[in-house]
Amino acid sequence: MRDRFLTGLIGYPIAHSAAPAMHEQAAAVLGIHCHYQLIEVKGAGRDDLRAMLEGVRRLGFAGVNVTFPYKEAVVDLLDDLAPDARAIGAVNTIVVDGVRLVGHNTDATGFVRAIEPLLGSAPRGPIALIGAGGVGKAIAFALAGLGVAGIRIFDADAAKAAQLAGQLRDRHAVHATSVATAVDGAAGLVNATPVGMLPSRDTPVPDALLHSSMWVADAVYTPLWTPLLTAAKAKGASVLTGRDLAINASADAFKLFTGLAPSHVAMGNAFDAVMAARYSPPA
Structure with missing residues (x-):
């Protein structure tokens, strides 16, 4: 069984993302290793996105998430789409299947x-x-x-x-x-x-x-x-x-990337730790 995964996120701005902590903690609990790379690119055009996706295809990624503002722009750059992503017309998760890039929507x-x-x-x-x-x-x-x-x-x-x-x-x-x-x-x-x-x-x-x-x-x-x-x-x-949406969407993406069901508790704890370090709720 594969025990090391390279995944990531394409979007802008994404420096604030809790996704690296969620994915990497979920992997650790399962006894595997995941490196989740933020790929922050502002104003990427079609050729830029195509180049990034070709890198994802060639550099050993299991897949990447996609966020604002590129969820619609990547759709017709992929090799195939899951039925839900095709119907919606937007992709937030791309899985590398051999040499093919397949779009999904876990939002x-x-x-x-x-x-x-x-x-x-x-x-x-x-x-x-x-x-x-x-x-x-x-x-x-x-x-x-x-x-x-x-x-x-x-x-x-x-x-x-x-x-x-x-x-x-x-x-x-x-x-x-x-x-x-x-x-x-x-x-x-x-x-x-x-x-x-x-x-x-x-x-x-x-x-x-x-x-x-x-x-x-x-x-x-x-x-x-x-x-x-x-x-x-x-x-x-x-x-x-947005907590539960973020955790649930990330958990579904993790399973698509790895084939393994992550712990929602572990992902939630990682998410909460990131949030606690940055923000406090209103009194």
């Missing part, structure tokens, strides 16, 4: 497990999704698969929101023309944009639109308590930080 599977407990205890109603980029697409498909009452999608790029809504029109997804339209009467709200990720201290949704009868989830985890979640908590809303 979707990770989000399903993260959100199910919250959905189970919340009133049924439409969900507002802010952001139709790579992670937004995955979350939209995850929500649709869970059978939510409807999805209202807003993105600053109206064409992206309209395209995603069109992909899921048979699942009661619609393009919202404003944040206010998306949120009005929604049972839940998901931020799938990088707004609120440090160094940004902005919020994708004005505080006045938040209220106690909704739940609010944020895909951002740096910091865990984004301005959006802090405001939602102050309004009495149920909230979900």
Whole structure:
């Protein structure tokens, strides 16, 4: 059995990522070695991405994760796509299968497990999704698969929101023309944009639109308590930080890279240690 793995992450900015700690700790608990390399490249064009992926293919990587802003850009540079990634049109995990690069999407599977407990205890109603980029697409498909009452999608790029809504029109997804339209009467709200990720201290949704009868989830985890979640908590809303999505998505990627099921507890402990060293939750 293979006992050494080289994996990594392509994106920008990623210096804050907890992924190296999670993957390397999960491997240690299993008695194997994993080196998780951050490949931080700003403004990579198509040729740059192709060159990086060729390096992944040739340099002994088991695979790499992909994050903002490249989850959609890598799709047509790969040799094959898993069915979920093909449907979503975004990839966050690339597995080296021999000489082939195969794209997967563990954002979707990770989000399903993260959100199910919250959905189970919340009133049924439409969900507002802010952001139709790579992670937004995955979350939209995850929500649709869970059978939510409807999805209202807003993105600053109206064409992206309209395209995603069109992909899921048979699942009661619609393009919202404003944040206010998306949120009005929604049972839940998901931020799938990088707004609120440090160094940004902005919020994708004005505080006045938040209220106690909704739940609010944020895909951002740096910091865990984004301005959006802090405001939602102050309004009495149920909230979900990006912690569980990050851990679940990483665990699913680890299994794809290694063929081994990681300890979620070990990955969670590693994630929490990284967060504790950087951030403190609100009082």
